[in-house]
Amino acid sequence: MNLTVNIAGVSLKNPVMTASGTFGSGEEFSEFVDLNRLGAVVTKGVANVPWEGNPTPRVAEVYGGMLNAIGLQNPGIEVFVKRDIPFLKQFDTRIVVNVCGKSVEDYCEVAERLSEEPVDLLEMNISCPNVKEGGIAFGQSAKSVERITKEVKRYAVQPVIMKLSPNVTDIAEMARAAEAGGADAVSLINTLTGMKIDIKKRTFALANKTGGLSGPAVHPVAVRMVYEAAHAVKVPVIGMGGIMDAEGAIEMMLAGASAVSVGTANFRNFGITEEIVEGIRTYLFEQGISDVKELIGAVR
Numbered sequence: 001m002n003l004t005v006n007i008a009g010v011s012l013k014n015p016v017m018t019a020s021g022t023f024g025s026g027e028e029f030s031e032f033v034d035l036n037r038l039g040a041v042v043t044k045g046v047a048n049v050p051w052e053g054n055p056t057p058r059v060a061e062v063y064g065g066m067l068n069a070i071g072l073q074n075p076g077i078e079v080f081v082k083r084d085i086p087f088l089k090q091f092d093t094r095i096v097v098n099v100c101g102k103s104v105e106d107y108c109e110v111a112e113r114l115s116e117e118p119v120d121l122l123e124m125n126i127s128c129p130n131v132k133e134g135g136i137a138f139g140q141s142a143k144s145v146e147r148i149t150k151e152v153k154r155y156a157v158q159p160v161i162m163k164l165s166p167n168v169t170d171i172a173e174m175a176r177a178a179e180a181g182g183a184d185a186v187s188l189i190n191t192l193t194g195m196k197i198d199i200k201k202r203t204f205a206l207a208n209k210t211g212g213l214s215g216p217a218v219h220p221v222a223v224r225m226v227y228e229a230a231h232a233v234k235v236p237v238i239g240m241g242g243i244m245d246a247e248g249a250i251e252m253m254l255a256g257a258s259a260v261s262v263g264t265a266n267f268r269n270f271g272i273t274e275e276i277v278e279g280i281r282t283y284l285f286e287q288g289i290s291d292v293k294e295l296i297g298a299v300r
Contacts, residue, residue, distance in 0.1 A: 001285065003281065005039070007259055008184035009159060010121055014037075015257075015260055016039050016249065016259070017039050017041070018040070018263070018266065019264075022262075023044070024043075025041070025043040025087070026043070026091075033273060035088075035093050036093060037277060039093070039277075040095070041093055041096065043095070043096065045074055045098045046074055046080045046097055054073075057205065058208065059206075059211075060205040065215020065216060065264060066264060066267075067196055069206045069208035080097075081117060094121065096122070099114075099122055100128050104147070109155075114157075115158075122152075122159070124160060124161065124162050126144075126163060127139050127190040139163075139165035139190070140165055142176075145162065145164075145181065149177075149182055160182070160183055161186065162186050164186055164229070165190050166190060166192050166218075166225055167192065172231070174229075175229040175237075176232050179233040185237070186229060186233065186235060188237070188240065189222045189225050191211075191212025191214045192214075192218055193212065194213035195209060214264045215242055216242045218242045219248055222252070224255075226241075226257050231256065237258060240260060240263060241263075243265060244264075244265045249276050250295060
């Protein structure tokens with residue numbers, strides 16, 4: 001039975017990846033999860049300089065998921081290169097570095113810094129606020145998506161995945177813009193913008209007022225957007241958003257995803273990624289399917 005998939009020329013032993021921001025850079029989960037069994041580990045967002053993140057409280061539980069406004073806290077690229085890459089290289093899994101920035105130049109600087117590092121793919125988190133454009137996220141403008149993709153591709157040696165924001169009117173337009181800019185793949189969805197108010201304190205549950213909604217509540221939206229994006233572009237699509245079990249992962253692949261990223265579910269069950277790999281294997285056996293790639297976009 002063949003579980004391997006290919007993302008922009010990079011072969012993964014299976015289609016299950018971690019979602020950025022929910023798995024650290026692998027070390028925090030390594031005593032609970034055999035990283036060797038995963039298709040890839042996607043790191044927490046890495047910027048060109050350290051980011052402190054947002055003030056607390058910055059996580060809130062909501063019905064069907066959670067809100068977070070961490071603010072992409074990270075120690076910066078130099079610490080990441082010295083500390084996290086050597087740790088991940090101990091394992092037989094692909095390394096995908098999630099990159100964040102506040103300007104096009106920030107993304108390009110990190111891509112260039114990683115050009116000689118032993119990592120396999122770069123994932124650009126374009127849901128970050130573009131400080132030069134009044135705070136609107138890069139991923140909310142097709143013109144910006146195409147421009148930042150073109151610029152990053154000038155510096156990147158590894159294949160580039162553009163991580164798309166769902167907080168747009170037309171996700172297919174954003175996917176096409178990424179492809180036009182030279183993206184090697186797209187991943188989606190990032191979190192949906194949400195808000196929670198504490199009625200007893202009569203104040204916002206998050207210091208940032210709004211946060212990113214993730215978890216099972218967003219899954220149907222994510223499946224729809226993955227389907228639309230997969231039918232809009234020829235590059236591989238990585239699906240994520242509310243995947244809590246193998247069924248959710250398989251659903252994403254049937255909608256058109258070549259691989260999937262598991263996020264919020266890691267907080268509820270540290271071993272969920274391994275369980276999803278086995279669940280996909282069991283499904284293929286029960287359905288008499290010999291190659292997982294037969295699932296990709298099978299529902300039209």
